[in-house]
Each structure stands twice: as structure tokens, then as C-alpha cells.
Amino acid sequence: MVKVAHVQLSSCCGCLVSLADTYEQLLDVLGAIDLVYSQTLADVREIPDDVDIVLLEGSVCLSDHHAMEVALESRKKGKILVALGACAASGNITRFSKGNQPSKPVHDSFAPLTEVVKCDLAIPGCPPSPESIVAVVLAALNGDMEYLEPYAELAKYGSEACGCDLIVKVINKSLCMGCGSCAAACPTRAVSMDAGRPLVDKEICIKCGACSVQCPRIRFPELIEKIE
Structure with a gap:
């Protein structure tokens, strides 16, 4: 069974809700994945090694060393790293952060995951629909590169999309x-x-x-x- 990890950085949990809404298709019906890590949905403290697909939601706080380490760890341990949702793919509303205000963390400096580490795929949306998550995961499992091409393009070139x-x-x-x-x-x-x-x-x-x-x-x- 394919091992999938869900990692969350600076986000509103909307992508997590969409991921949870895929359970009926990805887990109960298809049995397609084994969710091996999620801060909210799984009782695991560290991202396991050799994860097939890492779904990472949220942008990266550039002044948070832990967030940077998590982003790098996700890239290292995931065979396929997916920027899940607009914050990870293109920055979303965190693009409006003011920066240089350490007393207010909500106004710190953020960047989309696609600008911090190399992402293989990016799923847009605020949040992305459960159907889109299922479609991308299944296409990745089946090696359907034609279907995944626009998601790969967004991961490579689309961090300014608006x-x-x-x-x-x-x-x-x-x-x-x-x-x-x-x-x-x-x-x-x-x-x-x-x-x-x-x-x-x-x-x-x-x-x-x-x-x-x-x-x-x-x-x-x-x-x-x-x-x-």
C-alpha cells in the first residue's frame, strides 16, 4: 500500500478538512493509501522515511527555523512532494504579510513551499476540493503524467499565480x-x-x-x- 504523509505549516486547516473528506474514496472504498503521518489525523510524532507522497499544506515562515526544517525534511523523505492548496502552491493571502514585525507572528515573512524547496506537484485552491486531491493522488499512483502535467507546471512556474x-x-x-x-x-x-x-x-x-x-x-x- 502506498504511504502518504500530510504535513501542515502556516495554514488555516482548510486543506486538512478537504483531505479528511477524501477518506471515503481513498481509504474506505479504494484502500489506496496508508496515511502514515499527520499532525491531526495520525498519532505519529515524526515523518517516517521513504514516504511515497507527502502532501504539505501551508506557506513557510522564513524566520521560523522549525518550519524551514520541516519543509526540507518533507522534501528529503517524500518521493513525491505535493504543495497542497494555495498557501503552499502560490502564497495565497500570506503574500500580503508585512514582514519584520516579530511581535506579531501573523505579520511575519512567508513564502509558498514552491519557492523554498523543489515540489513535484502543486494543487491550487483555497481549499482544494476533495475531488482534486483524489484525482491527483490516484494519477500519481498510476503514473498518469499527462493528467499531472498542469500540476507539475504550477509547481515549477506558478508561484506568482493570481x-x-x-x-x-x-x-x-x-x-x-x-x-x-x-x-x-x-x-x-x-x-x-x-x-x-x-x-x-x-x-x-x-x-x-x-x-x-x-x-x-x-x-x-x-x-x-x-x-x-
Whole structure:
């Protein structure tokens, strides 16, 4: 049975709730995984060696030595390291942290996991849906690299993913086709459609990357030469 570890850093536990909601599919029905570590769901004090998949949620507090050690340990012990959720994948609301205020830990400096260690996959969303977690885990178990390609792209190039990408990479280049996928994916309704084009309210955008991942017109320039 495949060994899976769930690691939590600076997050709101929303990704943990989504992971718990996958139990009926991943554990009870399929028996696909053995959850060998989770601070909340398993009575284990240390991440075991040779874990097949590590699901790490939350961003990394750069001034917290323990958080940095956990991130490095997760990379070392996990054959596949997955940045679970927007905080780990792209920074999410922790991108708005002010920094240099040690008296208020909530205002310390944070970075997404994808900028601290090499991640194999990143699952966006705030939180990601249980269905997306199941789909990625099963694809990883089956070696379905075609399905995992966009998640691998996000892990490698998408740490700045936010509503601003829609403006810079799509709208300003007249590439938007008005499909509305970005607005439908936005968990905070920061993206709305007006006359067939998305409008991004940067005041309520949390930089989760959901709109960027869903947009069929956004491509990372390092991967292809043009947008068809």
C-alpha cells in the first residue's frame, strides 16, 4: 500500500478538512493509501522515511527555523512532494504579510513551499476540493503524467499565480475568449464577467491561483512558445 504523509505549516486547516473528506474514496472504498503521518489525523510524532507522497499544506515562515526544517525534511523523505492548496502552491493571502514585525507572528515573512524547496506537484485552491486531491493522488499512483502535467507546471512556474495574471497575460494581450472559467473558479468572487471579459477586484483577490490554473489561455512562457 502506498504511504502518504500530510504535513501542515502556516495554514488555516482548510486543506486538512478537504483531505479528511477524501477518506471515503481513498481509504474506505479504494484502500489506496496508508496515511502514515499527520499532525491531526495520525498519532505519529515524526515523518517516517521513504514516504511515497507527502502532501504539505501551508506557506513557510522564513524566520521560523522549525518550519524551514520541516519543509526540507518533507522534501528529503517524500518521493513525491505535493504543495497542497494555495498557501503552499502560490502564497495565497500570506503574500500580503508585512514582514519584520516579530511581535506579531501573523505579520511575519512567508513564502509558498514552491519557492523554498523543489515540489513535484502543486494543487491550487483555497481549499482544494476533495475531488482534486483524489484525482491527483490516484494519477500519481498510476503514473498518469499527462493528467499531472498542469500540476507539475504550477509547481515549477506558478508561484506568482493570481488574478493579476489574467490582466497581464490574457486580457491585455486580447487573448481572452470570454469563457468565464476564471470567474467560476474564484473562491472569493474577486473575478466577475462584464461584457464577456473578466474584471479582477485586486482588493479581494487572495492570490490562490485558481483562476490562472483554470484559464485555457494562460501558459507559462518557459513551457511553450505561443498561446494558440
